[in-house]
Amino acid sequence: MRYLSIILVLLLLIACSPIEQNKNITSVEWMIVFNDSTSIRAIEFIDTQTLAFAGSNGFFGTVDVQSQNVRSNIQVHDTLTPGFRAIACTKNDFFMLSAGNPALLYKTGNNGTMELVYKEEGEGVFYDSMQFWDDENGIAIGDSMHGCLSIILTRDGGKSWNKVACSELPSSESGEGAFAASNTNISIFGSNAWIATTAGNVYKSDDFGKTWSVVKTPITHELPTQGIYSMDFYDNKLGYAIGGDYTQPDSNSRNKIRTQDGGLTWQTVADGLEPNYKSCVQFVPNSNGDKLVAVGFTGVSVSNDGGEQWDKISDEGFYSIRFLNDSIAYASGRYKIAKLTFK
Numbered sequence: 001m002r003y004l005s006i007i008l009v010l011l012l013l014i015a016c017s018p019i020e021q022n023k024n025i026t027s028v029e030w031m032i033v034f035n036d037s038t039s040i041r042a043i044e045f046i047d048t049q050t051l052a053f054a055g056s057n058g059f060f061g062t063v064d065v066q067s068q069n070v071r072s073n074i075q076v077h078d079t080l081t082p083g084f085r086a087i088a089c090t091k092n093d094f095f096m097l098s099a100g101n102p103a104l105l106y107k108t109g110n111n112g113t114m115e116l117v118y119k120e121e122g123e124g125v126f127y128d129s130m131q132f133w134d135d136e137n138g139i140a141i142g143d144s145m146h147g148c149l150s151i152i153l154t155r156d157g158g159k160s161w162n163k164v165a166c167s168e169l170p171s172s173e174s175g176e177g178a179f180a181a182s183n184t185n186i187s188i189f190g191s192n193a194w195i196a197t198t199a200g201n202v203y204k205s206d207d208f209g210k211t212w213s214v215v216k217t218p219i220t221h222e223l224p225t226q227g228i229y230s231m232d233f234y235d236n237k238l239g240y241a242i243g244g245d246y247t248q249p250d251s252n253s254r255n256k257i258r259t260q261d262g263g264l265t266w267q268t269v270a271d272g273l274e275p276n277y278k279s280c281v282q283f284v285p286n287s288n289g290d291k292l293v294a295v296g297f298t299g300v301s302v303s304n305d306g307g308e309q310w311d312k313i314s315d316e317g318f319y320s321i322r323f324l325n326d327s328i329a330y331a332s333g334r335y336k337i338a339k340l341t342f343k
Contacts, residue, residue: 024304025284025291028313029341030331033068040332041279041319042087042183046094051322051330053337054084054096060114063337065324070337075114077104085180086130088138095132095158097140099180101125105140107158118152118161125150128178129185132158133193137208141186141195143177149195153209170214173199175224179243182280182320184230187239194263196228196241204263217266219243220254228257230280234289237262240307242294244277249298252276258307274310275301280320284342287326293342295321295331302342 040055046062054060058081061072075082075096082098089095096114098104102121109115120127127142127150136157142150148166176199178185187194195203200221203214221227223245231241237260244255252273257266275294278301284291292303294310297317303310318331318338329340 025293025302025342026311026313027343028300028302029343030314030316030338031341032336032338033063033330034070034337035335036072037335039319039334040337041085041181042096043320043322043330043332043337044087044089044183045322045324045330046089048324051324051337052087052089052094053332054087055332056083057081058084060084060087060096063330065330065339068339075106077102077116086127086140086183088130088132088140090132090135090138090157092135093158095130095138097127097130099126099128103127103142105130105152105161117159120150120152120163126177126180128180129183129195131186131188131193133188133191133208139186139188139193139209141178144172144175148172149176149178149197149203151195151209164209169212170203172197173201175199176201179227179229179279181229181246184232184280184282184320185228187231187233189233189236192233192236192262194231194233194239196231198224198227200227202228202231202241202259202263202266215264215266217241217257218254218268219257219266220245230278230294232282232292233263234283238289238306239263240281240283240292241266242275242278242281246277246279246297249277249296256307269307270303270310274312275299280318282321282323282329285323285326293321293323293329295319297333300331300340 051063058075085099086097105118106114130140132138138154148169151164229243233239278294278296281294295318300314318333321331
């Protein structure tokens, strides 16, 4: 009887082990939760109950992930309806940043409306992405001006923002910028930040944006429409980036790279294999860095081995994706937001 009890305990341990939880993703089901005549490239979870979004024509709002109810509004600046490509959240506030000239950065105000906290005007102004390290320190990046990338920082929770001088940044390449395709040109982990650019470069800071270095990656970037479109880090060492060429979406040559040393070096992976052009890549939470999902208007692809091999699991097109947990994500695209269930 004693041995039988031991066997039963072992069977229970096996049944409750994480092996089942870590099974491969092989399919996805999606459900549209919002339809409108706007393009949405920026989504972020405010908390486990609320997804925030912002898009073209000044459109922004939230989705309740329990009820799927959507609340939305239009942000107007004078006679302009800004096109938003970047948003971010802290514990206390929601932020959204417009692309193009002028750059308009809003945060939630005390009276329930959005408050303009940063404005930048000038030829070449174009901001692409925004993130917060914590509730006080945040960063937004844009295309190069006057010989360096445009980087603005906040140290007071987003109440004020200051642009970093070119004398404090590495020199940019001619025409270097970032693709405002999915608000994933910046990846944050701990005090680290990585910025991915159209020139195939990755800029890195390990001190909340005070100092920066830059490395060249092997991703294809010969044409203005090529480069790194999206990047994600699982921890302070393992990162993955994807790109391609949206004008040649079937191309998959040198469009996927990976780092295992915190961005010091990058290697081409899955060269010439699925997936083709994608605008957003994200690690699946709690997957030990083994599972990734990439989306674009070309469909949804998944990797279960750290990005070495990929399978296309849906033709449905999206621009950006964020995970709520290890099986549920929300994705945005042309005229839509959808709930995705991975199995």
